Amino acid sequence: MTLLFRRLPIGWLQLSHNRTRLIAAVSGVAFANLLVFMQLGIMGALNGSTIAPYAMLNADIIISSEEGNTLTDSGNVARIRLFQALGVPGVAGAAPLYIDNLPFTLADGSSVSLLTFGVDVTSTEYVSPDIAPLLHGLTLENTVLLDRDTRGMPASVIDDIDAGRSFAFEARGETLTAVETINVGGGFLADGMMMTSDQTFLRFFPDRTSSAPSHILLKVDDGVSPQVVAQRLRAALPAISVKVQTTGESAQADLTFMSVERPTGIIFGFGVFMGILVGLVIVYQVLSTDVADHLSEYATFKAMGYGQSFFLGIVFEEAIVLAVFGFIPGFVISMGLYAALNAVTGLPVEMEAARAVFVFFGTLIACTLSGAIATRRLAAADPADLF
Numbered sequence: 001m002t003l004l005f006r007r008l009p010i011g012w013l014q015l016s017h018n019r020t021r022l023i024a025a026v027s028g029v030a031f032a033n034l035l036v037f038m039q040l041g042i043m044g045a046l047n048g049s050t051i052a053p054y055a056m057l058n059a060d061i062i063i064s065s066e067e068g069n070t071l072t073d074s075g076n077v078a079r080i081r082l083f084q085a086l087g088v089p090g091v092a093g094a095a096p097l098y099i100d101n102l103p104f105t106l107a108d109g110s111s112v113s114l115l116t117f118g119v120d121v122t123s124t125e126y127v128s129p130d131i132a133p134l135l136h137g138l139t140l141e142n143t144v145l146l147d148r149d150t151r152g153m154p155a156s157v158i159d160d161i162d163a164g165r166s167f168a169f170e171a172r173g174e175t176l177t178a179v180e181t182i183n184v185g186g187g188f189l190a191d192g193m194m195m196t197s198d199q200t201f202l203r204f205f206p207d208r209t210s211s212a213p214s215h216i217l218l219k220v221d222d223g224v225s226p227q228v229v230a231q232r233l234r235a236a237l238p239a240i241s242v243k244v245q246t247t248g249e250s251a252q253a254d255l256t257f258m259s260v261e262r263p264t265g266i267i268f269g270f271g272v273f274m275g276i277l278v279g280l281v282i283v284y285q286v287l288s289t290d291v292a293d294h295l296s297e298y299a300t301f302k303a304m305g306y307g308q309s310f311f312l313g314i315v316f317e318e319a320i321v322l323a324v325f326g327f328i329p330g331f332v333i334s335m336g337l338y339a340a341l342n343a344v345t346g347l348p349v350e351m352e353a354a355r356a357v358f359v360f361f362g363t364l365i366a367c368t369l370s371g372a373i374a375t376r377r378l379a380a381a382d383p384a385d386l387f
Contacts, residue, residue, distance in 0.1 A: 011317030014290055025286040029326025030333070032279030033363060037334035039271035040355055045347040046265065049187025050258050051251045052348070056117065056184060056195065057097075058128050059217035060226040061233065062250045066243050068214075069261075070254040072099055072115055072189055076212035081242055085218055088236050090229035092221045095123040096213035098201045101190055104171035112152050115190035116144075118201025126217045130182075131195065137179045138197040146178035149185040150192025151346035172204055185348055188264065276366055283322055283367045287315055287374035308375070315375050319367035327363050331356060 015022045053071055063085060065075030082094045098118035105111055121139055124132040134145055146167065148158045157167050158181055167178040176196075184193040202208055220229045226246045233244040245253060259265040291298065298311060334351065341349045 009317065011314045012321055014294060014314075015318050015321055021286065021289075025282065025322050026325045026329075028282035028286075029279055029322050029363065029367070030328075030330040032275050032282060033327055033330025033359060034333055034337075035275035035278065036272055036359055036362070037330060037351075037355075038337060039268050039275060040359070041334070041338055041341070041349045041351070042347075043259070043265065043268040043272070044352065044355065045349045046188055046258055046268065047255050048348040049185065049189075050254050052184050052187065053115070053117070053193065054247060054251050056128055056131055056182065056193070057126065057217065057247070058132075059126055059247055060220045061091075061218040061230050061244065061246055063216040063218065063233070063237070063242050063244055064214075064250070066239075066241055068243075069257050071215070071250065074099065074214045076208075076214060077216055077242055079211045079213060079216075081237060082213075082216045084237060085216065085233055088229065088232050090220050090224040090232060092219045093123075093125070094219075095120050095126045095217045096198065096210070097126075097215040097217050098198055098205075098208060099214040100201070100205050100208065102171055102194065102204060104169055104176075106152070106154075106169070110152055112150060112192070113190045114147070114150065114192050114194040115187075116201060116204070117193065117195045118198040119195060121197045125219065127195075134180045134182070138195070138200070140177075140179075142175060142200055142203070143177050143179050143196065144200070145180050145182045145195040147184045147192035147194060148181040149183060149346060152191055174204065176200075176204075185346070187347070191346070276362065279326075279363065279366050280370050283319060284370035284374055286322065287318055287371050290318065291315065291374050311375050312372065315371040316368050319371035320364065323360075323363045323367040327360050331359075 015025075050070060062071075063077055063081055064071075065077050068074030079096060082096060085091050085094050100116055100118075101113055102116045103111060103113045119127060119135070121135045124135050127135065131145065137143055138145065146153075146158075146161065148162075157178075161167050161178055161181050168175050169178070170176070178194075182193065182195060198210065202210060218229075218233075220226050230244050230246055230249075237244060259269065301310065338349045338351055341347060
């Protein structure tokens with residue numbers, strides 16, 4: 001500490017002098033870090049599960065219903081828009097995409113819901129390269145590709161499918177057969193994903209028709225900008241019924257909707273704010289109490305000619321110590337809770353390096369801000385008044 005600050009570590013000595021207060025302060029900062037980490041982790045899982053379905057697709061532009069909110073929470077688009085889009089310069093091809101939620105019951109009586117994607121199995125270019133070779137297996141009636149990370153699905157089922165043994169299950173009075181697995185993961189709207197042919201999809205969702213897909217996927221000609229083609233499509237198609245977005249724009253719009261308009265996103269965002277506020281209050285309380293307890297010592301330094309920057313340095317030193325010592329246990333405990341939450345719920349809750357760095361520097365800023373506020377009494381006080 002002496003080498004780091006190039007002077008006697010007064011801040012550290014003051015904190016360590018009262019170990020009970022130091023432990024309480026570090027625990028408070030760790031709790032605030034834990035709260036922020038958990039809120040950001042769940043929000044990250046929400047965002048990750050929101051855009052995860054895009055990994056199954058390989059489209060340049062997506063035409064959706066104006067009434068839809070996200071890729072998986074959408075209205076229906078008239079199929080005629082597909083043919084209209086094919087007439088726009090720069091559009092190389094189009095394919096319909098059907099999405100709905102299919103619940104079913106496992107042999108042990110537990111319920112599982114699968115977000116089901118119906119695709120034209122002959123249009124392999126509209127799905128991701130790792131899924132495209134598997135579409136030929138969906139030409140048979142009632143065959144599906146099952147998400148290997150489906151929440152609640154026994155591991156033995158996935159192992160059997162990977163070993164070449166199909167898995168049959170009943171839904172809505174008919175039998176579906178999973179012939180291959182895909183790797184997507186569950187989310188907040190369903191336990192997992194499932195892909196099937198558009199014909200099988202329409203058989204299991206009789207209220208849906210081939211004339212009204214959930215989305216229309218478009219590919220553009222080589223060398224043509226998707227943004228340029230999207231602009232042409234917006235001019236050619238009626239804006240009151242559809243919205244035209246590049247795949248990237250659609251994914252970003254989904255994230256914005258989930259974070260800003262959905263109650264879950266707002267709640268988690270508010271939780272992050274509360275975590276920061278808790279940390280600010282705890283550190284301010286500790287540092288302001290410490291300043292009050294050592295007013296006579298600070299008065300002596302001030303009478304000797306030390307300026308406000310000296311006192312800020314001491315309090316900032318204490319703030320940095322609290323930030324570092326509080327971050328470490330908060331980070332470690334969060335890692336454990338992330339792993340437990342992932343194992344229990346199947347949600348993609350993972351510790352990202354950028355998140356850890358953000359929380360660490362946020363903790364430093366919050367603690368130093370609290371320290372600056374805690375020293376405001378010293379700034380304008382006369383040394384004689386402090387004795």
